[in-house]
Amino acid sequence: MRKKKEEERKLPRHIAIIMDGNGRWAKKRALPRSAGHSAGSKNFKDIARYCNKIGIEYLTVYAFSTENWARPKDEVDNIMNILRDYLKDAKNFKEENIQVKFIGNIAALPVDIIALIDDAEKNSADATGLKLNIALNYGGRDEILHAARKLAADCKNGLIDAEAISEQDLEARLYTAGQPDPDIIIRPSGEYRLSNYLIWQSAYSEFWFSHILWPDFKPKYLEEALDEFSKRDRRFGGV
Ligand code: FPP
Numbered sequence: 001m002r003k004k005k006e007e008e009r010k011l012p013r014h015i016a017i018i019m020d021g022n023g024r025w026a027k028k029r030a031l032p033r034s035a036g037h038s039a040g041s042k043n044f045k046d047i048a049r050y051c052n053k054i055g056i057e058y059l060t061v062y063a064f065s066t067e068n069w070a071r072p073k074d075e076v077d078n079i080m081n082i083l084r085d086y087l088k089d090a091k092n093f094k095e096e097n098i099q100v101k102f103i104g105n106i107a108a109l110p111v112d113i114i115a116l117i118d119d120a121e122k123n124s125a126d127a128t129g130l131k132l133n134i135a136l137n138y139g140g141r142d143e144i145l146h147a148a149r150k151l152a153a154d155c156k157n158g159l160i161d162a163e164a165i166s167e168q169d170l171e172a173r174l175y176t177a178g179q180p181d182p183d184i185i186i187r188p189s190g191e192y193r194l195s196n197y198l199i200w201q202s203a204y205s206e207f208w209f210s211h212i213l214w215p216d217f218k219p220k221y222l223e224e225a226l227d228e229f230s231k232r233d234r235r236f237g238g239v
Contacts, residue, residue: 009230012183014058015051015222016198016205019044021189021213028213034078039215041082050219052098052130058179059132062197066105066139080113083136087116097129103175104138105146133176140199147173176201184208184229188217204236 019040026036044061051059064079093100102117109117117136150173154160160169171177181201185194190211194202208225210217 009227011054011056011226012206012229013056014060014180014182014184015056016060016062016182016185016202017047018062018185018187018191018195018197019214020187020191022215024189025213025215033075036215037075037079037082041086043215043217045086047217047219047222048098048130048132049096050222052096056130058182059130060103060135060176060182060198061133062135062138062195064104064136064138065196066137066142067196080110083113084116087113087120093120093124093132094127097127098124098132099127099130100124100132100134102136103133103143104136105142106137109137131179133179135197138175138197140194140196143175144170144200146175171200174200181205183234184225186210186222186225188212188214188221204234206232206234 022036022040023033024036025039026033029035044063048059048061063083068079069076100120102121106114106117147170151160151165151169155162155165176198181203182198182205184206185198185202186208187193188210190209192209198205206229208228210221210225212221
């Protein structure tokens with residue numbers, strides 16, 4: 001059944017997800033927000049495995065933005081601890097054949113997290129399945145600024161001619177260098193914004209919004225998005 005279905009529909013190469021609604025999920029159950037983030041983290045693992053299973057090439061998830069530092073310290077600490085636990089299980093990436101990469105201003109994170117990230121990236125570098133990008137301390141504007149600074153430095157060093165800077169030159173300096181742009185960006189929880197996510201890369205992405213809160217966003221909802229994606233006519237500015 002699945003095989004026939006897969007032959008008929010066109011799958012995205014790259015899916016990007018804004019994992020939103022953890023706090024509201026917890027509130028609905030009279031639980032602390034931390035319980036929402038734990039449930040969101042569990043769902044993230046299930047969705048990553050599912051994407052790997054159905055042959056998606058790239059999945060990019062928004063785990064923590066450059067703006068999320070403004071949350072209460074307890075909540076920031078809780079999310080960082082969830083990440084630590086996840087990274088300590090890094091051997092799982094290798095077993096699951098998932099190649100993990102962190103995108104964002106990683107250098108500004110706590111040193112123990114940087115070390116865990118290095119390990120996870122190194123341990124999974126040979127995996128041939130899903131390429132998973134986790135956006136952490138990530139902001140789209142921050143990413144473009146970072147690329148602009150690198151371009152400026154390369155101009156100064158004589159490596160590149162300022163007059164000749166191309167889109168490809170800037171793209172090569174983004175955190176996602178070498179990767180295809182997201183074909184579809186999914187935002188659950190009833191919010192209709194990009195929130196500084198992949199703002200360069202999303203120029204021609206399709207969007208899919210859902211009212212389901214992230215911890216409840218099971219593979220069946222992802223399937224709805226994929227079915228709809230398969231029907232969309234993407235013209236990339238052409239006719
Ligand atoms: C948005 O929901 C969610 C976050 C800012 C944190 C997302 C983090 C996780 C799902 C854990 C990530 C873990 C790994 C291992 C990648 P919200 O808190 O803004 O929800 P609300 O809008 O309902 O308050």
